[in-house]
Amino acid sequence: MEIPHNVTARPDTGLYNSKIGIWLFLASEVMLFGGLFSGYIFLRLGADFPWPEHMLDVTKGCINTAILILSSVTVVMAWSSLKLRNFRHFQIYMSITLLCALGFCVVKAFEYKAKFTHLSCELSNGLVLEGHDNDDKGEGNDIVYKPSRAVFPIETGEIHFLEAVLPSNEKDAEAKAVVSLKVPVASIDGNKIGVYRGDDKKIKVALGNSEIEMIAAKLKGGDEFKIEDEVIEFTDWSELAKVIDAQRDVKKRFLRAENDRRKYAGTVNQATLAGVTAVPKKLSDSLETTTALAGALQKFFSEELTLLVDTKGEPVSIKPSALRNQDFGWTDKGATLRDGTIIEGEYLQKESKLMLAVDGVDLRRLSPTPGEYDPKIMKQRIEASGFAEQFPTIHAAWEEQFAKYEKKEAEGDHVTSKELYYAKYHGEHGDHAEGHDAGHGESHAAGESLERDFDSHGLPIYEIDRADVRFLSTFTPRLNTYYATYFLITGLHALHVIGGAIVLAYFLFTGRKMYKENPEHLANRVEVGGLFWHFVDLVWIFLFPVLYLL
């Protein structure tokens, strides 16, 4: 079908239709980025940390700005070439534009990569160190426990954890760890619901006057397991597998009951479900039963059922990224992992040391009032923090920088807090013999040097006690609101670059046919695509100074 006014202008607007379309779209894009910029201003004004200025790689930002400006010129030249009916030139200019888009994304990828591997480590005294995992020595920064046991929460119907727990050879006698299944046992009283142990030692769910055998159906009490108060101890893995099977059945029944309940009862909230005695009166008897069962089962499986595995005391290393929460997900008594597993045991402090190759330090967090850096107070605080003694190489680098800018300030020049209290260290190749000897492998008292070695870039490696770490993060959105907005806005912008490039590539690679049929139509398409491309450039024109420079 021929769409009117693709080539010719509409008489009332004086424009061809897609041009109106793209401008309306761009107006909405202004709103999208406007909201994000507004959010940026809000977060910046309310920030309680020194806002990073000139912290990103300005060179990379400059390169990307230049790339986008160049591509803006070439895309408009591509359009001009079509207007002048020179298809060859159009192809050349459009290809350059696409190469620019690719170049932009490559530079961006390098920029992101650097952020993902760079660490910021805030110590409990306020000192912020920047650096890298010392992975070129093969030492990870794992948190190590001597576990007493591991707890695997069982979720209704989910059996994936079993593969992790069960030894591959079920018959292997060695592998028969003791597994405890904690089952809540409640007494039955009248019409209340409960889970209880019957006289025949079977676990049962009671429901009003009826009794539903649940796990009991599969757990044929007696020899394979023993029941002690509230804990069933399995010694046979295959029995456990049967329990899990039983769970899946129950899950099916639960879901069916839940569906029925919703279908007939409308909205009964979860609280009602959990407090099983308060079943709505509206429901018929049978429904009441179903609802009650559903509630009981839900409670039973979501809260009470856990699987305890006796791990024979072998040390367990946990990667920080595997923790549910890197800051609070672990204590000296145990850790909670992302998959819900809880490792209980003794935290091995010596094995869990953080080895950090440090390339920078930020002293501004030592200030008692954020944003104000009284030289006297700062001096006091820096001395008290043990910075000089614990991190001698980095301290020397900072001191040198500080002296330089202090002199500048004395001469009347304007000096920023970053120049005075934030220092980067680029490493020294060659002579660092004294560092090699410094307290290597010895235990140390507070105030002693933590310097252990130098990495291949000449950066000093410090051994940091995890107990002294207040916050550890890569330069990702979780570090602070600045990096959160940085990744959000530049990520969205990069998606626009990719999207725009796909459309322009489509014009380049499929345009020949249209050019032969109606060159003006292709020119209009390219103009519209180009308008979007210019807009993407325009956003970057603001992003670059706002995020990189100011």
Place this chain on the structure above:
Amino acid sequence: MASDSPEAIRKSIKLYIIIGAGLLVLTALTVAVSYVHFGSHSMNVAVGLLIACIKASLVGAIFMHLNHEKRLIYIFLVLAGVLFVALMGLFIFSLLDIPGQNLFGY
């Protein structure tokens, strides 16, 4: 349209290159002035944003042809501009959350 004639386009090609070079120069300028102190940090931000606005206007006027566009598109843009300014001011309402020092003084 007169501006779409081949002669006019040939002329404007030169302009595109000049503007492109100008944008690069302005980028260098933005970077340079960001290391100069203008009395307060807010002034630095203002100068940086001013240069960005000049660059954006050049892109808009020349590359996006807004220097000779139809009325309807200007109407769209004015509307977008007004709403953009409103968006920039939205966070002021966060001040309402601070007891004792909000906009209305209670």
